[in-house]
Amino acid sequence: MTLQKQARFWLIFIVGFFFLIWLFSGILLPFVTGMAIAYFLDPLADKLEARGASRVVATSIITVLFFLVFILVLLLVVPMIGSQLAGFLERFPGYVDALRSNVAPYLQNVLDRVAPETLQSVSDAIKGQSANALKWAGNVLSNVLSGGLALLNFLSLLFITPVVSFYLLRDWDRIVAKVDSYLPRRSATDIRQCASEIDETLAGFVRGQATVCMLLGLFYGLGLTLVGLEFGFVIGLMTGLVSFVPYFGMIAGFAVGMGVAIAQFGFGLDLALVALVFLVGQVLEGNFLTPKLVGDKVGLHAVWVMFALLAGGAVFGLLGVMLAVPVAAVIGVLVRYGLRQYLSSRLYDHGPEPQGADGQPETEN
Secondary structure: OOHHHHHHHHHHHHHHHHHHHHHOOOOOHHHHHHHHHHHHHHHHHHHHHHOOOOHHHHHHHHHHHHHHHHHHHHHHHHHHHHHHHHHHHHHHHHHHHHHHHHHHHHHHHHHHOOOHHHHHHHHHHHHHHHHHHHHHHHHHHHHHHHHHOOHHHHHHHHHHHHHHHHHHHHOHHHHHHHHHHOOOHHHHHHHHHHHHHHHHHHHHHHHHHHHHHHHHHHHHHHHHHHOOOOOHHHHHHHHHHHHHOOOHHHHHHHHHHHHHHHHHHOOOHHHHHHHHHHHHHHHHHHHHHHHHHHOOOOOOOHHHHHHHHHHHHHHHOHHHHHHHHHHHHHHHHHHHHHHHHHHOOOOOOOOOOOEOOOOOEOOOO
């Protein structure tokens, strides 16, 4: 098969793949969720299997324990988060008034030093950009909610996902071996290398980042609760869980936490303690958690991850958010593979072409 035919085949395959995702996006969520759970739990199944357990027994134990822990967390944590979130929304107007009264004197001193025309132009620009941002955020949230939290999808997640997870986890190694047998023989080595890099990237990011987010959520939640911040647990927990979106989780959580702290405490020592909790959390994440659990060889740039998550959510809703990181990892690995091929070719290094026996440049087949 010529290079042109190979490119045409893969282009048709990619277009067909995304067309099928779009066509069946309404029913794919429990299957994608089950696949993600199976991928996440496969190393545990391999370890139990290596210790003498059969694959079916290992899969049964791991699947049951995983969903029991998940249900236990839902029963214990979700009601508490729901009550705190409802209380926070109820108190939100009061927080806004208190924040305005505490910050207004300092803000007025700054505004008095700015020219009126400059202030007006900045205000108009902020209003315009805020309107665009709110409209875009509303569209994304609408897609996520309509794609992920409809009653049918919720029921399918509840009943279909455990079944899909069990069967995929049980047959994971056989599925991988079967896919490997379908690879084109001439390109099998390169494809396996790319697949290995994709697996390393996903394992480092998904498994590692999920652990980092949970640990950060617990740290922020407990830390903000101990310093006396109202609704500190839900603010801290949400800050940690949203930290999988680089920078956004920390910035949003810090802004909400400091806003509530100013409204509750004013400017003083308690406000500094709240800021200290976020500072210590960032130090732990940057110097200990992320280097140890995620590593520095993931190969997913923060900006690329943010773009993938937002683009996936805008196009496919919650399904797109779940597929964003795997797709971003695949694209990243393929781009790096293409760059390696380019840097080792004569397109990059215009050196003298190799000469044949007759003294003429050799032609590529």
